Amino acid sequence: MNQKPTLKGAEVLLITILMVLSTMVVSASTTIQQEKNQATAFDIFQEGFEGVGVPTGWLNVDSDGDSYEWECDWTYTPNSGLECAASASYINDIGPLTPDNWLITPPMTTSATSTLTYWVAAQDPSWPADHLEVWISTTGTTVPGDFTDQVDDYIESDDIWKLRTVDLSNYDGQAVHIAFRHCESTNWYWIKIDDIEVTDVTLPDDITPPETTCELIGEMSGDDYIGDVTVTLIATDGESGVNYTMYDLDGTGFVEYNAPFIVSDIGDHAIEFYSVDNAGNIEDTQSCTFSIICPLSIEITGGMGVTITIMNSASTDMIDVDWSITVDGIFVIFGKEATGTIAAIPAGGTTVVKSGFVLGIGPVTIEATAGCAEATSSGLLLLFFFLGL
Ligand SMILES: [Ca+2]
Ligand SMILES: [Ca+2]
Ligand SMILES: [Ca+2]
Numbered sequence: 001m002n003q004k005p006t007l008k009g010a011e012v013l014l015i016t017i018l019m020v021l022s023t024m025v026v027s028a029s030t031t032i033q034q035e036k037n038q039a040t041a042f043d044i045f046q047e048g049f050e051g052v053g054v055p056t057g058w059l060n061v062d063s064d065g066d067s068y069e070w071e072c073d074w075t076y077t078p079n080s081g082l083e084c085a086a087s088a089s090y091i092n093d094i095g096p097l098t099p100d101n102w103l104i105t106p107p108m109t110t111s112a113t114s115t116l117t118y119w120v121a122a123q124d125p126s127w128p129a130d131h132l133e134v135w136i137s138t139t140g141t142t143v144p145g146d147f148t149d150q151v152d153d154y155i156e157s158d159d160i161w162k163l164r165t166v167d168l169s170n171y172d173g174q175a176v177h178i179a180f181r182h183c184e185s186t187n188w189y190w191i192k193i194d195d196i197e198v199t200d201v202t203l204p205d206d207i208t209p210p211e212t213t214c215e216l217i218g219e220m221s222g223d224d225y226i227g228d229v230t231v232t233l234i235a236t237d238g239e240s241g242v243n244y245t246m247y248d249l250d251g252t253g254f255v256e257y258n259a260p261f262i263v264s265d266i267g268d269h270a271i272e273f274y275s276v277d278n279a280g281n282i283e284d285t286q287s288c289t290f291s292i293i294c295p296l297s298i299e300i301t302g303g304m305g306v307t308i309t310i311m312n313s314a315s316t317d318m319i320d321v322d323w324s325i326t327v328d329g330i331f332v333i334f335g336k337e338a339t340g341t342i343a344a345i346p347a348g349g350t351t352v353v354k355s356g357f358v359l360g361i362g363p364v365t366i367e368a369t370a371g372c373a374e375a376t377s378s379g380l381l382l383l384f385f386f387l388g389l
Contacts, residue, residue: 006076008127008189009092045108045198049073050081057106061143064100070182072103074192079119079161084194086123087182089130096187102143105178105196113201114168116151116178123190125159130191132156133181134166138174147179156191168198206239206279214271214288221314224293232260233273240278247273266292266372294372296321296345302379302386305335306355310370312345319344321371325355329364329381342370359384 047055054060054072062069070087078084087101122128134152135144151166168176180193218229231249235242245257249271263269268291274283295314301307306325312318321342327335335358345351353370364381366389368374379388 007124008090043197044110044114044200045105045196047105047196048081049078049083049085049194051083054103059102059104059141061102061104061141062100063102063143064098066097066099068097068099069101070103070180074190076123076190076192077121077159078192079121079194081194084119084192085180086190086192087130088190089182089185089188090127098186100183101181103180103193104137104141104143107175107177108198109173109175110168110171110198111200112169112172114171114198115201116166116168116196116198118164118180118196119161119194120154120156120164121161121192122156122159122188123192127189128156128158130156130185130188131183132191132193133183134164135179135181136168136171137177137179138171141177143179143181146177147181161194206237206277206281208237208239208277209281209283210235210237210242210245210275210277212236212245212273212275212283212286214273214286216288216290218292219316221293221295221316224291226293226295226314226316226318227264229263229269229290229292230260231263231271233257233275235275237275237277243276243278243280245273245275247271263292266294296371296373298368298370298373298375300366300368300375300377300389302389304385305358306366306368306386306389308353308355308368308370308375309350310342310345310353310373311350312347315347317344317346318371321345321351323353323370324368325353326367327355327358327360327364327381328367329360329362331362332358332360332364332381334359357384358386 049072052073060069068088070085072085073083074086075083085103087099088097089099090096132154133150135147136149136151137146140146152164182191212233212235215232215234216229218225219227233245233247235245246254247257248254250269270287270289272285272287274285276282295312297311299309308325324339326337335356338355342351360381364379366377377389379386
């Protein structure tokens, strides 16, 4: 058996270093315990290398063929317990090695929530830079051919134990072998691994449906909206989380809600909605109702040309109100249409607009618009004078 000191070549400071390292081991072990307490994870696989030799069901493959492979009862400063596994790229009194050493787990079936964690450290902080890879096989244990997916790639930097985490969710429902491969390293020293765990996460039992609320944003006058209304549906679920939200605007049928939407039509509106959580709980249908009104009204009067009086019943000024006057008749010769924009109609106030000069004769129909408001009136045009409007 080869000599296995904790430092490459030198043994002078062995006792001092051992004391320092033992402190680190205590802190690393504490970290593991804290992780377990906080997580809702449970082990589906665990190996701490506390037995004799290669653990049952594991494979130790010396792929480079130099007869040196992973040692699974390495007793120099393990992460926990008395032992860990270690592989060398330099052995005292032997010299540099060029390892391609594989340590392969037994098969295990993973899930969509499976995570691999393992601890890694170098033995000698002065010679730390050994290279470690983690590979997954969903078939057999032939190296390298069966191991098609590399899931971790790591070069050590010191002798402090570190926790590495690998997401295994890609292998949901598959039986996998996990391989720890010490390779592409030479003339460093020993790299160690310990406390290999694969954990699954359980979702809490969720029997409570989500809650969804409706938020309306728009300019209001009293209880009514006087313009576009932006509808936002806000769903929360304290357990498994919201899967999706459905809504039905004014009885047009339920569709999935993805983003806030705008309702513009004047009138009464009703939105029904509900959400479904990731455990399949369905919320009772909720609803919110609102009305969009047109606060503007138009009065048409005759005389010389057409006059429209636009009244704003809103409690806010109406800004940039486009207006139009159309005179429709068989014998209208001039001035059939007039348009413009009113900068502001004050809250509760009126603004008067005139059509300008119109020339014609006979019966006419007047159509006027101002913003959301429309009005029509009929009368008689005598040259440039309107009667009966
Ligand atoms: Ca151990
Ligand atoms: Ca080897
Ligand atoms: Ca829930």
